[in-house]
Amino acid sequence: MPLDSQKTVCFVTLGCKVNQTESEAMAQLFREANYEVVNASEEADVVVVNTCTVTNTGDSKSRQVIRRMIKAHPESVVVVMGCYAQTAPGEVLGIDGVDLVLGTQDRMKVFEWIDRVQAEKAPQNAVRDIWDAETFEELPQLREEHRTRAMLKIQEGCNQFCTYCIIPYARGPLRSRLPENALAEAQRLVEEGYPEIVLTGIHTGFYGQDLGQGWNLARLVRELDKIDGLRRLRLSSIEPMEFTDDLIESIVSSAKLCPHLHIPLQSGSDEVLKRMNRPYDLREYRDLLERLRQRIPNLAVTTDIIVGFPGETEADHASTIEFAKACKFAGIHVFPYSKRKGTPAAEYPDQVLKKLKEQRVKELIKVARDSQNRFSSQFVGSSVEVLIEKVDAKGWALGHTPHYIQVQIPCREDGRQWSAGEFITIILSEHNLRLS
Structure with missing residues (x-):
């Protein structure tokens, strides 16, 4: 496929770390199908909203985000997946502008369903009874630029x-x-x-x-x-x-x-x-x-x-x-x-x-x-190992110790940049701790 015809997809994810992990895996699935993953503020051929349903507020927020994305992307195929989609597929499908309701299983079949949406020019409900699920669904391995x-x-x-x-x-x-x-x-x-x-x-x-x-x-x-x-x-x-x-x-x-x-x-x-x-x-x-x-x-x-x-x-x-x-x-x-x-x-x-x-x-x-x-x-004055996860605009490194204590580390004295994924050992001081 020529580069200028490459399709695009964007993701909006609500809820827990499992949802975040699954959105990242779905993004990789789209990349493998030659889609470019873009920001939600950019034009996209496909919009995927990964929803949460832990509370009624989660449902309400999911609906708000779905409607906002439909309004921002009127020409896109809008796919709604995740827990809210699984528990209330009819409610989600009833939102004008939703094209595909996917739920929390059968995510690997997303392209078959998108093809069906486009062929039939009608919204599709791909949600099955979750109690019929017998095996763990394998999704693609995530890949990120900053590997920590x-x-x-x-x-x-x-x-x-x-x-x-x-x-x-x-x-x-x-x-x-x-x-x-x-x-x-x-x-x-x-x-x-x-x-x-x-x-x-x-x-x-x-x-x-x-x-x-x-x-x-x-x-x-x-x-x-x-x-x-x-x-x-x-x-x-x-x-x-x-x-x-x-x-x-x-x-x-x-x-x-x-x-x-x-x-x-x-x-x-x-x-x-x-x-x-x-x-x-x-x-x-x-x-x-x-x-x-x-x-x-x-x-x-x-x-x-x-x-x-x-x-x-x-x-x-x-x-x-x-x-x-x-x-x-x-x-x-x-x-x-x-x-x-x-x-x-x-x-x-x-x-x-x-x-x-x-x-x-x-x-x-x-x-x-x-x-x-x-x-x-209690760890102040102790030697601790820190995995650097990101570096802010001022050059300060942010990361966690093995005990999951979040620390901040000033710029290097030699002027070089810290790197995400780098391990360093420091003597922990109160200045390193992000105390609340």
């Missing part, structure tokens, strides 16, 4: 059905990526210059449950540890009940796995955890942290907490504050509870008033800031 940290998706789906969460309906049942494919992609990523890989998925800790033959996350970590040239390995979110003795042993014995784990808590009240259908209590969570910290000194543990879940009392909130302080987290992502239509919690009585939620969020954010600053400050 790569997301390696190893798992799809969730069978947990927390009462506030729509994700099982958007992503379907647990499906694990074949280990040979995950390991081959990890090897390619390292060969292409990525020094750090993050294992990601919807329920990463349950990797291998559907595979048999002794495969689980612990075994995959041990195999990844053997890859020459891989400097750092990280795990994305791991649920408390997914930490088996085998997984803990693989984390402890790994020479490459970073000493940072993200373990969602969601509430510091046992009563709230029960209503959320979370399969652990505070004692089990606390015991897990103690076990991990006994084996991994200075382990960084980050978490998620939902504030204002239906029925949350002042006592529940106070318990969450005290438990969060006691856990000494390296970071806390604080989320106000948001109703999600189609989930049991949306129909629960005793919904917490918005103003009260906002006040509780402020109180917990203060705890989060203090906890993060306290954890980071």
Whole structure:
């Protein structure tokens, strides 16, 4: 195809890191079909909107973005994929100007569907029942100009059905990526210059449950540890009940796995955890942290907490504050509870008033800031390794330590530029820390 006839595509992505990873993979799929990937502000033959549905607000924002992109690109083929598209395909198709609804599966067939849209000159719904999905869908390996940290998706789906969460309906049942494919992609990523890989998925800790033959996350970590040239390995979110003795042993014995784990808590009240259908209590969570910290000194543990879940009392909130302080987290992502239509919690009585939620969020954010600053400050005066991820306009380098502490490093004294992907060792000072 002559260069002047090369087609173009742009992407707009909402939501989580899994969505970001899948958009990057889809961009590579289009490149392999001889499309040029352009910015969303430029003219494009195809516009892809990757949507989120975690909250009703996510649905609303997705609709706003879809309409904005249709208005900005009236002549383009508009493709809507992702979780909102999967859970409400009819609603999405009803938006005037949407040409194709793709969902969270069958993404490799996007060009067949685009051809059908153009041949029939009519919108198409490509969404299938997500519970028919039996295998992990392989998408192309991502390729970026600045190779620092790569997301390696190893798992799809969730069978947990927390009462506030729509994700099982958007992503379907647990499906694990074949280990040979995950390991081959990890090897390619390292060969292409990525020094750090993050294992990601919807329920990463349950990797291998559907595979048999002794495969689980612990075994995959041990195999990844053997890859020459891989400097750092990280795990994305791991649920408390997914930490088996085998997984803990693989984390402890790994020479490459970073000493940072993200373990969602969601509430510091046992009563709230029960209503959320979370399969652990505070004692089990606390015991897990103690076990991990006994084996991994200075382990960084980050978490998620939902504030204002239906029925949350002042006592529940106070318990969450005290438990969060006691856990000494390296970071806390604080989320106000948001109703999600189609989930049991949306129909629960005793919904917490918005103003009260906002006040509780402020109180917990203060705890989060203090906890993060306290954890980071303990490394001041220590020698730490930093992977540079980007360099700002002033020449300062920004990156993370193995404990996922974000640092900033001034310009080189010799006047040379720092480079993304470069590892450097510094004596950490308060000036390096981006304290909140």
